[in-house]
């Protein structure tokens with residue numbers, strides 16, 4: 106029968122015949138494995154794996170699925186037992202719609218644990234097409250499976266035998282291809298490239314990471330920075346670090362943006378803005394622990410459970426320390442590291458994240474009531490986290506219109522307006538913190554850095570938000586500012602001069618925040634490296650690295666970054682090498 110004849114045949118089929126075909130177990134023995142390998146075909150298109158790896162990722166799973174379908178004559182039951190695979194496949198297809206690439210990452214499971222579910226559903230609300238597609242693929246086999254179980258529809262023995270032989274044959278070919286790829290393709294790992302084996306492996310890794318974090322208090326108990334004070338005990342010193350949220354460098358007037366997003370800070374003296382700062386990760390729950398400790402992408406995976414935060418160094422030296430957070434508790438290392446401060450205040454405990462300006466009063470209280478001359482405070486802001494319009498008051502809506510906040514590329518200009526308003530609000534908030542310290546007249550400093558950036562439908566990929574499995578330029582290029590008081594500048598002019606000298610150098614926020622803070626306070630510790638402090642004349646730019654989903658440190662250029670992102674960074678004077 107020719108192709109044309111087949112089409113004509115299908116056209117002539119009556120409703121009853123179509124229904125009979127749809128409910129035929131022999132048809133499903135072949136069709137169901139084809140439905141299950143849809144994500145594998147998708148990954149072939151989206152991933153940059155070798156051709157052999159891509160082919161293996163289709164042939165081997167198809168063979169295994171065919172074997173599964175011929176394992177018993179009760180095809181309906183087998184299809185229903187494959188529900189977990191269908192769920193993983195459905196998630197994977199939704200992911201294609203979200204990010205256009207990548208398998209379900211370990212960090213996605215971790216983000217589910219560490220993110221407010223309401224935020225996730227805001228995004229899912231915009232995924233109607235993805236969900237409809239998934240339903241079109243996987244609801245029919247579920248319904249047919251139930252029908253065949255009830256009606257006791259089974260494969261004939263000869264058909265099962267034929268299918269089984271084909272299944273064995275295709276699986277063996279798939280295994281040989283996998284072996285061949287393993288031997289001849291550099292870096293090929295079945296646990297990373299064969300779907301859904303890779304996702305199952307990621308689930309196990311996520312579970313073991315959660316288990317590891319649950320034992321943090323035991324595994325980190327013996328850690329110490331063994332710090333030593335080099336300054337006089339009577340000298341009053343007040344240091345504040347502001348950890349920003351989802352703020353990207355591209356929208357900061359101080360860093361060259363052509364909109365007035367920094368009206369207050371632009372007029373400030375004693376402020377140094379670093380314009381070539383990249384974060385080594387695009388997700389909060391890994392970025393903040395690196396910022397709060399000596400950890401970088403190179404030792405995060407091995408050491409995060411065995412390290413304490415910079416608070417422990419300041420505590421050992423008698424500082425009054427405080428962690429004041431406008432983010433929800435999420436039982437991740439952020440909470441553990443933050444909770445090492447003497448005073449811990451999650452203002453979000455009272456009804457969720459508030460306006461960041463509400464962090465200022467608790468800061469003033471810490472300064473006013475400190476029993477020590479030395480104060481170190483970290484403010485964890487909510488900054489520019491989606492939904493943008495909730496991050497500032499209506500009277501701060503400087504860029505308008507900004508009412509249409511639905512996550513859609515059609516709303517890009519309104520989303521940008523709202524996002525820019527969050528930066529203006531952050532500008533006011535940082536300025537208020539600086540003012541608070543300035544009014545004390547003491548040795549003081551404020552360092553601001555964002556944990557990661559954000560995509561806002563910036564190019565044809567139509568990426569939105571952050572934490573995608575592969576980073577983008579705007580997700581990792583972050584603002585970093587250092588303000589120092591007049592008295593600090595008088596007492597430590599070499600540090601202020603170094604800040605200015607280093608302002609246009611390549612910086613990794615994940616590496617440099619810790620060393621800069623330690624240097625700022627004149628603390629001696631074996632963990633300090635002056636080539637990583639922005640206050641040191643000996644500062645030298647690091648090689649660009651990135652923490653991948655497997656907690657491995659890779660060269661940024663090998664992180665999966667697209668050429669479009671390398672170009673964007675290049676135009677901003679940032680080399681990814």
Ligand SMILES: [Zn+2]
Nearest residue numbers: 350351389556
């Ligand atoms: Zn974040």
